[in-house]
Amino acid sequence: xxxxxxxxxxxxxxxxxxxxxxxxxxxxxxxxxxxxxxxxxxxxxxxxxxxxxxxxxxxxxxxxxxxxxxxxxxxxxxxxxxxxxxxxxxxxxxxxxxxxxxxxxxxxxxxxxxxxxxxxxxxxxxxxxxxxxxxxxxxxxxxxxxxxxxxxxxxxxxxxxxxxxxxxxxxxxxxxxxxxxxxxxxxxxxxxxxxxxxxxxxxxxxxxxxxxxxxxxxxxxxxxxxxxxxxxxxxxxxxxxxxxxxxxxxxxxxxxxxxxxxxxxxxxxxxxxxx
Numbered sequence: 324x325x326x327x328x329x330x331x332x333x334x335x336x337x338x339x340x341x342x343x344x345x346x347x348x349x350x351x352x353x354x355x356x357x358x359x360x361x362x363x364x365x366x367x368x369x370x371x372x373x374x375x376x377x378x379x380x381x382x383x384x385x386x387x388x389x390x391x392x393x394x395x396x397x398x399x400x401x402x403x404x405x406x407x408x409x410x411x412x413x414x415x416x417x418x419x420x421x422x423x424x425x426x427x428x429x430x431x432x433x434x435x436x437x438x439x440x441x442x443x444x445x446x447x448x449x450x451x452x453x454x455x456x457x458x459x460x461x462x463x464x465x466x467x468x469x470x471x472x473x474x475x476x477x478x479x480x481x482x483x484x485x486x487x488x489x490x491x492x493x494x495x496x497x498x499x500x501x502x503x504x505x506x507x508x509x510x511x512x513x514x515x516x517x518x519x520x521x522x523x524x525x526x527x528x529x530x531x532x533x534x535x536x537x538x539x540x541x542x543x544x545x546x547x548x549x550x551x552x553x554x555x556x557x558x559x560x561x562x563x564x565x566x567x568x569x570x571x572x573x574x575x576x577x578x579x580x581x582x583x584x585x586x587x588x589x590x591x592x593x594x595x596x597x598x
Contacts, residue, residue: 358419378414381429385410388433395441402437409436454499460486461496536594543593551586554579 357377364370389406393399413429442455464485468477482493508521544552550572557563557571558579565579572579 358417358425361414362419374414378411381410381414381425382407384426384429385433388430389437391434392437392441397441397444402440405436405440406433409433412436450499454495457488457492457496458499459496460488461493462500539594539597540590543590547586551582554582555586558583 385406389402413432511517566576
């Protein structure tokens, strides 16, 4: 039993608890004085009964609003639950003294809760809200153009003209499409001899050879004289110039250049000899 069912379980049977007829998203209004009576009643059994009757009378409207999101990827049962809870909140927060109809307050409240639920629970990847809005706009425009076209593929330029968006925004909307779900690594990939997705990912890591070279170089560096170690460290890790290194060691820039050339050449030879 859902939370909404628990809320309505004590609702007495009657004409207002039945599914009202009418256009999608609307239901016949309960007696206009119901919300005034609800606001005037103190907390207690009588107020609880009236509250449950009002919720039951408007529940079909919440159900119909939830149907608008049935293609979002979320289960219809969960959508109905979210819509029912939003309706309960709308009934509790509605103030009849403001002079507007209940549905003008309840419908945006229910729609907003459903949108938040879809945004927070359906998308496998959390992308910015702006990209989600672009996705919805571009998707609707593509559907319209595909219905009016002759089966030809809709281009980015046509989508931009239809929506009034820039082509970059259209591409962002297209990129955001299809991220409601992620594929399993075991999912077979068409056109790749039905290999699992995991076998088609990745590439050769060119840095692996560099790791091997660095590990081979460690003992060779450790065996260098102290002065050559300092020269290499200051030049390649301290980002000092040859002139600055010479000033620290009390030698000329030319001598530092010779030390660097000679040391690097010897390390290269030793490294190749161990390969």
